[in-house]
Amino acid sequence: MSLYKVTIIGSGNWGSVVAKLAAVNTLKYPSLFDYKVYLYVYEEIVEGQKLSEIINTTHVNVKYLKGHILPDNIVAIPDLFKACVGSDILVFVLPIQFIPNVCYQLRYRVKKTAIAMTMIKGFNVEDGRLSLISNTIRRELNVPCAALMGANIAEGVIREEFCEATIGCNDLQHSEIFKKLFETKYFRIRCVPDEETVEMCGALKNVIALAAGLVDGSRAGSQNTKATIIRLGFVEMIEFCKRYFPNTRLETFFESCAIADLIASSYGGRNRKVAEYFANEPEKTLAELEEEMLQGQKLQGPITAANIYSILERESEVEKFPIFRAVHLTMIKKIPVSEFMLCVQNHPQHSIL
Numbered sequence: 001m002s003l004y005k006v007t008i009i010g011s012g013n014w015g016s017v018v019a020k021l022a023a024v025n026t027l028k029y030p031s032l033f034d035y036k037v038y039l040y041v042y043e044e045i046v047e048g049q050k051l052s053e054i055i056n057t058t059h060v061n062v063k064y065l066k067g068h069i070l071p072d073n074i075v076a077i078p079d080l081f082k083a084c085v086g087s088d089i090l091v092f093v094l095p096i097q098f099i100p101n102v103c104y105q106l107r108y109r110v111k112k113t114a115i116a117m118t119m120i121k122g123f124n125v126e127d128g129r130l131s132l133i134s135n136t137i138r139r140e141l142n143v144p145c146a147a148l149m150g151a152n153i154a155e156g157v158i159r160e161e162f163c164e165a166t167i168g169c170n171d172l173q174h175s176e177i178f179k180k181l182f183e184t185k186y187f188r189i190r191c192v193p194d195e196e197t198v199e200m201c202g203a204l205k206n207v208i209a210l211a212a213g214l215v216d217g218s219r220a221g222s223q224n225t226k227a228t229i230i231r232l233g234f235v236e237m238i239e240f241c242k243r244y245f246p247n248t249r250l251e252t253f254f255e256s257c258a259i260a261d262l263i264a265s266s267y268g269g270r271n272r273k274v275a276e277y278f279a280n281e282p283e284k285t286l287a288e289l290e291e292e293m294l295q296g297q298k299l300q301g302p303i304t305a306a307n308i309y310s311i312l313e314r315e316s317e318v319e320k321f322p323i324f325r326a327v328h329l330t331m332i333k334k335i336p337v338s339e340f341m342l343c344v345q346n347h348p349q350h351s352i353l
């Protein structure tokens, strides 16, 4: 049997960590994987040098993951097609903003037998309807696509702190391959046959993390308030999944991709952090704060909040999801941060006896 060739598409904060996980395991399973892990790097000049060359010579992603040495079997490639040609496993770890263009470039150009995975936390709206990133990948590349999501803040995983992740994959054989590719003793994986819910949870929790940041920044309440927002947000995540994916399995919400990621992100993620500052800096736009605070890394929560709002508005369902609604309207400055809490105090949950 020929060895699986692996390409990681995206070399940002998480993409770099994921490349490390894969590079450790391709060495661990030499009869299964080609030991080299190919990393597509969107080329940038950093202090006069090409980022791909810096990664290949120093093994440090100086722009997106400073201070951590990556395994030297990672090969950075700035040409998307060259990075993916002949690959058997394609792992998409780019900010959602760039996925349409990347998929378009790869159209009809990947191995027919390849399998894909998305680690992107977001979804798109196409013709007014919700469209999963995995669907875009399946449609454009004509390959199956699973999802890996979890309470996985990149800084903790690169330091090898213990955590879990969830693979949503309806094909048992593919699940086994993906688990071997990413699992380590500090990064434990559970596989569930509920691809859509796993992917949706990764997207939706970012909106609740923004809400948590708004509570922190506006000092609208204590830990009690924040815990309440997280709980109500969790309920909205479940209701939203049930509405748009009727086959969603309730047990998936107890996996790392849902409850654990919601907690991790509401305390430690970038969406929370930027929303906290946003609440305190009324004269600055979200884009300015994102650039200043993240220096090239991208927020996924505001795009998802806007997408959720447009879907719900089209179906006159906005009022049933007060946190999703209030986050979007606050982040686009349609309502002042001071009104955020008022919007969520009248939650449908409280009209149930």
Ligand SMILES: NC(=O)c1ccc[n+]([C@@H]2O[C@H](COP(=O)([O-])OP(=O)(O)OC[C@H]3O[C@@H](n4cnc5c(N)ncnc54)[C@H](O)[C@@H]3O)[C@@H](O)[C@H]2O)c1
Binding pocket: 010, 011, 012, 013, 014, 015, 016, 041, 042, 043, 064, 093, 094, 095, 096, 098, 119, 120, 121, 122, 152, 153, 154, 155, 296, 297, 298, 299, 300
């Ligand atoms: N960072 C985390 O802790 C973390 C953890 C789990 C999942 N995720 C998810 O993984 C996905 C990727 O996040 P990340 O943290 O790796 O990225 P990031 O936020 O660090 O974003 C930077 C990435 O965008 C790329 N980029 C910039 N301009 C580009 C362009 N014009 N075309 C193509 N690429 C371009 C950069 O090369 C880099 O790979 C997101 O959906 C995120 O939610 C992130």
Ligand SMILES: O=P(O)(O)OC[C@H](O)CO
Binding pocket: 121, 150, 151, 152, 153, 154, 206, 209, 261, 264, 265, 268, 269, 270, 271, 272, 299, 300
């Ligand atoms: O830093 P955030 O808010 O993009 O969240 C990062 C990850 O999704 C946490 O699992």
